Amino acid sequence: MEAVGVNPAFWQGKRVLLTGHTGFKGSWLTLWLQAMGAQITGFALDPGTEPSLFALAQAGQGIDDVRGDLRDLGELFATVSEAEPEIVLHLAAQPLVREGYRDPLGTYSSNVMGTLNLLEALRQVGSVKACVLVTTDKVYANQEWPWPYRENEALGGHDPYSSSKACCELLAQSYAASFFPASAYAEHGLALATARAGNVLGGGDFAPDRLIPDVLKAWSHGEPVTLRLPQAVRPWQHALEPLAGYLQLAERLYREGPAFAGAWNFGPSEQDMCSVGEVVAHLAELWPAAAGLKVETSTLHEAGLLRLDSARARQLLGWRTRWSLHDCLRHTLDWHLAWQRGDDMRAFSLAQLDQYVGRS
Numbered sequence: 001m002e003a004v005g006v007n008p009a010f011w012q013g014k015r016v017l018l019t020g021h022t023g024f025k026g027s028w029l030t031l032w033l034q035a036m037g038a039q040i041t042g043f044a045l046d047p048g049t050e051p052s053l054f055a056l057a058q059a060g061q062g063i064d065d066v067r068g069d070l071r072d073l074g075e076l077f078a079t080v081s082e083a084e085p086e087i088v089l090h091l092a093a094q095p096l097v098r099e100g101y102r103d104p105l106g107t108y109s110s111n112v113m114g115t116l117n118l119l120e121a122l123r124q125v126g127s128v129k130a131c132v133l134v135t136t137d138k139v140y141a142n143q144e145w146p147w148p149y150r151e152n153e154a155l156g157g158h159d160p161y162s163s164s165k166a167c168c169e170l171l172a173q174s175y176a177a178s179f180f181p182a183s184a185y186a187e188h189g190l191a192l193a194t195a196r197a198g199n200v201l202g203g204g205d206f207a208p209d210r211l212i213p214d215v216l217k218a219w220s221h222g223e224p225v226t227l228r229l230p231q232a233v234r235p236w237q238h239a240l241e242p243l244a245g246y247l248q249l250a251e252r253l254y255r256e257g258p259a260f261a262g263a264w265n266f267g268p269s270e271q272d273m274c275s276v277g278e279v280v281a282h283l284a285e286l287w288p289a290a291a292g293l294k295v296e297t298s299t300l301h302e303a304g305l306l307r308l309d310s311a312r313a314r315q316l317l318g319w320r321t322r323w324s325l326h327d328c329l330r331h332t333l334d335w336h337l338a339w340q341r342g343d344d345m346r347a348f349s350l351a352q353l354d355q356y357v358g359r360s
Helices: 024-035 073-083 097-102 104-124 160-178 182-188 211-220 240-260 276-286 311-317 325-341 345-357
Strands: 015-019 039-044 064-067 087-090 130-134 191-197 199-201 225-227 236-238 262-266 293-295
Touching: 015 024, 015 073, 024 039, 024 240, 024 345, 039 073, 073 104, 087 104, 087 240, 097 104, 097 160, 104 130, 104 160, 130 240, 160 191, 182 240, 191 240, 199 211, 199 325, 211 225, 211 276, 211 325, 225 276, 236 240, 236 325, 240 262, 240 311, 240 345, 262 311, 276 325, 325 345
Parallel strands: 015 039, 015 087, 039 064, 087 130, 130 191, 191 262, 199 236, 225 293
Antiparallel strands: none
C-alpha cells in the first residue's frame, strides 16, 4: 500500500523545480521524487552542514543539480526558464530560529527576498501549473494558548525567523490575489498554496541548534545534552509526514487548480505534541548510550506552546500521519546508528522511504 494520497504514477515524468534540494527536508524530498520518476531540477546553495544528508544519500544522482542563490533573480529566472517546470516545490530557506537572531538581515534577505524572486520568476514563466511554498508552523501570532492553530488564525512572528516566514505568507497571498486569482485561472493557469509544517525530525539532520541533532551529537560523545526549554511543547513529526502532504497538495493543485489554493497545516496527531523534555526522555529509552541532560536558561524568546490543527488537510486532501512519535524517533535513531556504522546511506535512506510508504 502506498502512502495515503501520494500517487507515484502522477509524478512519473513530471518536470519539478525543487528549491532547497540540498537541505535536510529537500534531500528527503529529492529521494522520494527520484523514486517516483520525476524529472527534477534542484536550485539551492551548497549543503549547509558537513556531513549532510544530500551527500551521504547521494541525492543529486540523476537530477539537474543547480547551485544558486534565490536572492539572485537573474540566475533564478534563467534556471526556471530553462527547466520549464510544471510543478514548483519551494523549500529553500534559512530555517533556524536562533540563526535568525544571530543574522536577522541574512534571514530576511534569504526568506523574504528569495521567495519574492521565485514568485516573480513564476509570474514571468508560463509553464508552472502548481506551486507549493513551504513556510512553518511559527508563522502564527503565538498567543501561547492550549488549542491548535488553524489556517485562518492571525499571522505574526516574535523572532526574525518566524516573522520572515509570516512575510512569505503575505507575499504568497498578495501574488495569488494580484497575479494568480481564481477568477482568471483559465488565463494564467497557476494554483498557489502555502504549507505550514511542524518541527520535523529524521535521519540525516545535522543542523546546529536543533533538538535531535544536538542530542545525538552529545550522546555520541558521551556527554549530557543541554536543553534550553525542556517544557516547551512542539508539533513533532518525521520529515516524511509533511513531505507526503506537500506531494498530495501539489497534485491536487495541478489537477484541480485554485480550489486547493491557500494555506495548509501539516502537523502530527494530538498525542505526539509533546514537550522537549518528553521527547528527549523517549529517545533515551531507545538508546542505552544516552548520557542524560542538563538545562540551560536561554535569554532568547522562543514559543513555549505551539500546536497545529490539520483538519483541513485530513478532510480535503485525505492526508494522514503514518508514524507515531515513537516510530519517528526509532527511525531517526536507526538512521543515525547506521551512519555511524558506515552503512550505504543512500540504500538505507531509500529503504526507510519504502518502509514509510508501505513497500517493505
